[in-house]
Amino acid sequence: MRYIKYIGLFLSLIISMKLASQNKLMTLEELIPGGKNYSKYKVEMPRKLAWLGDALTYVKGDTIYEVNPHKKAFITSIYTVNDFNTNLKLDDAEALKSLYYVNPITSGDNLFSIYTNSKLYIYNDKDKSIISAFSQVSGMNNQDLSPDNKKLAYTKDNNLYMQTSDGVETEVASDPDKGIVYGQTVHRNEFGIHKGIFWSPKGNLLAFYRKDETMVTDYPLVDVSARVAKLKDIKYPMAGMKSHHVTVGIYNPDTKQTVYLKTGTPKDKYLTNISWSPDEKSIYLAELNRGQDTCRLKRYDALTGNLEAELFMETRPQYVEPQNPVKFLKNDAGKFIWQSDRDGYNHIYLYDTSGKLLKQLTKGAWVVTQVLGFDEKGENIIYISTEDSPIEKHIYMVNIKTGKRTKLSKEEGVHTAQISKSGKYIYDWYSSQHNPGKVSFIDIKSGKSYVFYSAPDPYKNVTLPEITISSLKANDGKTDLYYRLTKPTNFDPSKKYPVIVYVYGGPHSQLVDNSWLGQARGWDIYMAQKGYIVFTLDNRGTSDRGINFENITFRQLGVIETEDQMTGVDYLKSLPYVDADRIGVHGWSFGGFMTLNLMLRHPETFKTGVAGGPVTDWKYYEIMYGERYMDTPQDNPKGYKNSSMVNRAGDLKGRLLIIHGDQDPTVVMQQSLQFLKSAIKEGTHPDFFVYPGHGHNMYGHDRVHLHEHITRYFDDFLK
């Protein structure tokens, strides 16, 4: 009897220990970026991993380490923060406290960029020399170093400046009218544009964007954090209204002269994907019309600004979306590669500079997502594609001559990579659903991969929910839709659980793939702990699945996306452990729009929804993105009407919380307020919350508050 009793005690101890560990829930402070203990479950990866020429380096503490599988020691410490202080002869005031502001320059050998309080140094560690010393001026932004590291271009307010290596400043372009903006990104970062300064390959000339937005309506944002609320006008060109005009200037630092490319009329167009010819004589542009259905690759004379040639044209009834500049071959300046989805999938094409198509280098029902560069001899193009699986990304190279493809990444999952200076090596940074993260050093020639880092599982001491990645057939009977289903922690199949559909659903997104936890977010795991099923499905309209998958939503945003989400919901309803009376939905931005679509097109299905920063009517959205998918309100009144959630506010049945940042410059809060106005008129009752001072997303610790708020709403009205 005593024996059995002890066993019983022992078992109950184990059970209660297990329960205790299971009952200790992970908190939002631990699971949401900005939370006080967010690092606790964050995957730990090498810091500042970067190529220093052909040397792969990363930082740990105050030391830079080099990774080299060919050396005796795989990993060696090569520099410390003190080395830089000593070699640069920095006094106490300027001395670096950490390696935070030290960055290897890939294109050089032993070159570092180093920011101190007052200077940007370009430092050559080989001969311990300072190549350049640029002064840090107050208000400078968009710093862009010339390829020879001898010049620094940058903006202050709306104007463009440069410094030579001795720190002497010259004004490149300026205008007293703040509506004329030099050297900054244009076209609202669409078309792959993310900057406005483009040094020529040898650093002799400086191309830059000039944006005239004087004709764009001022949009009033009000900052209430001041004692007396302050007006902060932004330029927000709404669909169908006046857009800004862009031109490209070429500045010659020697002559101090600028010529503008003669891009001519109509001025209302998009000058995208600026690229220099290797000889610095020409500029290539992908010019897209305002209607976004015709893209012309043009070459301009950098000296005169004259149009030299229109190389080719791409057109499609829906839209053409160039996102990658031409890339010249390493060993043949007469040829370049061009990425296009003209055959239905994004692939690599080889052209000569006359505009003659030489060949299609990749082909298949999968997409090239990134071209990384060339191998050492320039015979192979290194790129990333979805060839293995729509939810994986692998590193490949294709031989330009033979078209032979070689896979360089070894393990399953989602791979990202960077190529070394010479093209000999790449590093491969990847994860998969059950692999939190690994990094390997790949020798391109041999194809050998040397894994030098494997992240520990941050969740090893907690009970994670079960996460399933799988696919369903769309209602066309053929398209695979990938989903992620996160079951409640300590799942009991005999119970009925509430479900939250977490949705984005817009272009340029993929929320489900074979990366760490299948991209399940901290909040998904939090809600799983609380007994919710969390479900996410990538509907048609999202990215990396080919052009037909994407542009079926053209001129009718929200319609097909909603059908696909309902395919997911039908599947959920078929599961015995899903409570069909407690289905909720949450999403942000396009996902907020989708939340509204689901709540209002299927009011009988969704009990509770939380829409963050939602588009409620595309006529309040901006031109570049909005017109690509919806055309203008003038051209597509029926489509706009059908996709307007403002028009459907009267259909609301369930509980709906809308959340917006009052400083949102992307989806203006007017979108939510117009929806409220319509709901009030129609007699329905959405809920609403504002994050004052926040833009399109809530960052910092307020992001924890946001997720507490969202969680509470589901606890109030879905649990």
Place this chain on the structure above:
Amino acid sequence: MRYIKYIGLFLSLIISMKLASQNKLMTLEELIPGGKNYSKYKVEMPRKLAWLGDALTYVKGDTIYEVNPHKKAFITSIYTVNDFNTNLKLDDAEALKSLYYVNPITSGDNLFSIYTNSKLYIYNDKDKSIISAFSQVSGMNNQDLSPDNKKLAYTKDNNLYMQTSDGVETEVASDPDKGIVYGQTVHRNEFGIHKGIFWSPKGNLLAFYRKDETMVTDYPLVDVSARVAKLKDIKYPMAGMKSHHVTVGIYNPDTKQTVYLKTGTPKDKYLTNISWSPDEKSIYLAELNRGQDTCRLKRYDALTGNLEAELFMETRPQYVEPQNPVKFLKNDAGKFIWQSDRDGYNHIYLYDTSGKLLKQLTKGAWVVTQVLGFDEKGENIIYISTEDSPIEKHIYMVNIKTGKRTKLSKEEGVHTAQISKSGKYIYDWYSSQHNPGKVSFIDIKSGKSYVFYSAPDPYKNVTLPEITISSLKANDGKTDLYYRLTKPTNFDPSKKYPVIVYVYGGPHSQLVDNSWLGQARGWDIYMAQKGYIVFTLDNRGTSDRGINFENITFRQLGVIETEDQMTGVDYLKSLPYVDADRIGVHGWSFGGFMTLNLMLRHPETFKTGVAGGPVTDWKYYEIMYGERYMDTPQDNPKGYKNSSMVNRAGDLKGRLLIIHGDQDPTVVMQQSLQFLKSAIKEGTHPDFFVYPGHGHNMYGHDRVHLHEHITRYFDDFLK
């Protein structure tokens, strides 16, 4: 047996009929102004009751009736809409469709003002003549007719104009700068100011306000109802900041010259209570310093603008608040009366024009709330006071010579009145808790009162909740605090009910009195139907109870008011049928501020609150009202800090919904947003809702939506 059976059937029929009628709840559409069936339970009173000289008239349908107890028929029809059309010889386009735009002129004999589409006619029905015909010009506002009915002054935008009786327009004062405003109300309607045009007694001169608000910060409101949100700047001078400067101009229509009163420096002061001397030679002003603690009654020469005399000064450490201009005796232009609360209660004082105090005409621990005028011979002053009860208002007259007071109103309740041209008669319009409304014709000389209208009880066919009006002792052990308690319809004393405290609590208010239903609102009745107790108490700081009752809140708004509300809550908790775990609170404006005070100073007591358009920190409120009660933030930092709800946002425990109109020009929405910001920082979770396009209150049908929204919140979190 059959007999009994039939009786049983009969009884059960009665019971079920009664239950059916009880179960049919009155809806918000019926109980809230703006609702589709709001007229259903509205008390029906005579329309457009007004003195036409000494004839008391009202409108029913297309007919004007006269009430005269001395005539054979008490009520006679005297005009129809067609009479006016015929006599004015209006063509079809101009013809009146109803009497909506016809108004008797009290100061004349058989004089009417009549608006057609294009003209304002002053019509004398005695000889069927048109005295004046003023053109209606687009954009005209603030129309003000001269006492002789021969001139019309008005504003367009920020400028002031007048027309002579032939419709010829003259510009009186204008400025291209919109920050200079002529002829409009100033000082944000405080100090009894509600207009900016003041004709002299015979109509020979025109006094007007000039407001220079160029130095007041522009406050940005954003109207999101436009396709692209539009900025609508208002001038909003916040406590402690720069205030507008006001002067008074005197325009002479004959010479077309204007002189300005030499009111001198400091310019930062309040020019209030403009009054003309009967001979049109002088203007009397009550000049109040920016600190609002010193008021000087001054007389200016209307011809030169020179200061003639400072008649007397009133001062008090807290504040002086003049709200009534001097009023000259009818039969002695050398004497005037002045209302002041200098002895602690608002009373009437008699002065001569040298500024010598002749006597105090009324005295006692009660207040004069309104001086109506004089009797026919000018021997008696007719006024309204609280002499009978703090929660009743009665009509009295006081003999100027003897000081003898005579009560003119007969029945209990709250009386309002208007005096006829000659001073022979007044009409008395009154109600009490159980009297929906009556009107009587009072012959002042005889004191006889002839009730000619008694409104039917609009609720006669429904079950009203039981409403109790009574009082509690404040925590000073002596002050009576009046409250109204509305019990749930079909109250069951054995049950425990949730309570909602409906609160305003700010200056210039009295929510509990002996008027119809004790001022219970439609929403109170609605909530009573749903099983809530609704409780309202007038705390110290509210009006008509004397200056000590009012200004105990000075420099510490919210503190004493909250103590008094808690006296009410303690009483509620003592009631056996109150569920102390379900106490809620709701209020708007100052009542929103009070809701926050109660929720945050007593988080353990209040489970749920709804604060509408709340002040959250007085530093965001305007100068005139704010500095009167709080001084400036610079002078009273401790008081501002202690009264700031923004500082207490972290103390929130219960559920709190804040509601604001995004166009609120009175309590700017910044107040609520600042509160949210603070709550987000402190990790508490208020809820929030916005009524786009609405100002400080929601009007029209949206007011029904508002009350649905408020109700739902209590149903969600208090029921």
